[in-house]
Amino acid sequence: xxxxxxxxxxxxxxxxxxxxxxxxxxxxxxxxxxxxxxxxxxxxxxxxxxxxxxxxxxxxxxxxxxxxxxxxxxxxxxxxxxxxxxxxxxxxxxxxxxxxxxxxxxxxxxxx
Amino acid sequence: xxxxxxxxxxxxxxxxxxxxxxxxxxxxxxxxxxxxxxxxxxxxxxxxxxxxxxxxxxxxxxxxxxxxxxxxxxxxxxxxxxxxxxxxxxxxxxxxxxxxxxxxxxxxxxx
Numbered sequence: 001x002x003x004x005x006x007x008x009x010x011x012x013x014x015x016x017x018x019x020x021x022x023x024x025x026x027x028x029x030x031x032x033x034x035x036x037x038x039x040x041x042x043x044x045x046x047x048x049x050x051x052x053x054x055x056x057x058x059x060x061x062x063x064x065x066x067x068x069x070x071x072x073x074x075x076x077x078x079x080x081x082x083x084x085x086x087x088x089x090x091x092x093x094x095x096x097x098x099x100x101x102x103x104x105x106x107x108x109x110x111x112x
Numbered sequence: 113x114x115x116x117x118x119x120x121x122x123x124x125x126x127x128x129x130x131x132x133x134x135x136x137x138x139x140x141x142x143x144x145x146x147x148x149x150x151x152x153x154x155x156x157x158x159x160x161x162x163x164x165x166x167x168x169x170x171x172x173x174x175x176x177x178x179x180x181x182x183x184x185x186x187x188x189x190x191x192x193x194x195x196x197x198x199x200x201x202x203x204x205x206x207x208x209x210x211x212x213x214x215x216x217x218x219x220x221x222x223x
Contacts, residue, residue, distance in 0.1 A: 042214030102154035
């Protein structure tokens with residue numbers, strides 16, 4: 001079954017606005033990954049987080065690894081039309097090596 | 113260019129037919145994965161392989177089969193036993209066991 005709870009499910013924002021989304025798990029993760037998927041394409045890795053409390057930026061994107069190790073957040077500042085897509089959180093669970101669990105995704109729509 | 117390629121981009125299957133989706137990578141990654149994506153759902157793991165000639169079932173392996181005869185290739189066969197095969201199929205690979213990189217996907221449609 002689904003291991004990660006990602007919210008919101010969808011967002012409709014105006015260009016220039018900031019965006020926040022989050023991912024929670026009932027289990028501890030030792031890594032959090034954030035991917036973006038453009039329509040009809042494969043997901044692309046945006047940010048990887050490896051340490052509890054870690055805050056990492058990639059341009060206008062900032063992601064944080066929650067202190068409890070059960071959550072992560074992704075923020076996008078000053079959104080632009082090309083930010084449109086589905087954003088997924090993902091992480092491995094414990095000793096289950098090689099298996100990533102994915103959230104259901106946040107569908108982001110940016111109005112000009 | 114290094115990367116993951118999937119072919120074809122679109123594939124049509126007739127009832128009762130087996131079809132094979134191709135996935136090739138030239139990243140020298142040891143591990144390769146197949147996921148299925150349905151609208152509004154996250155990615156679900158079908159099969160994965162951490163080394164040549166070895167693979168494991170994921171969460172939804174029924175109706176699918178794979179082979180890993182070469183490090184670069186991990187083809188997925190959707191058999192006639194898969195009753196609802198219409199979906200977007202994604203292949204991924206990784207050097208580590210966590211940071212996976214995805215191909216462009218194959219959309220499978222049933223006629």
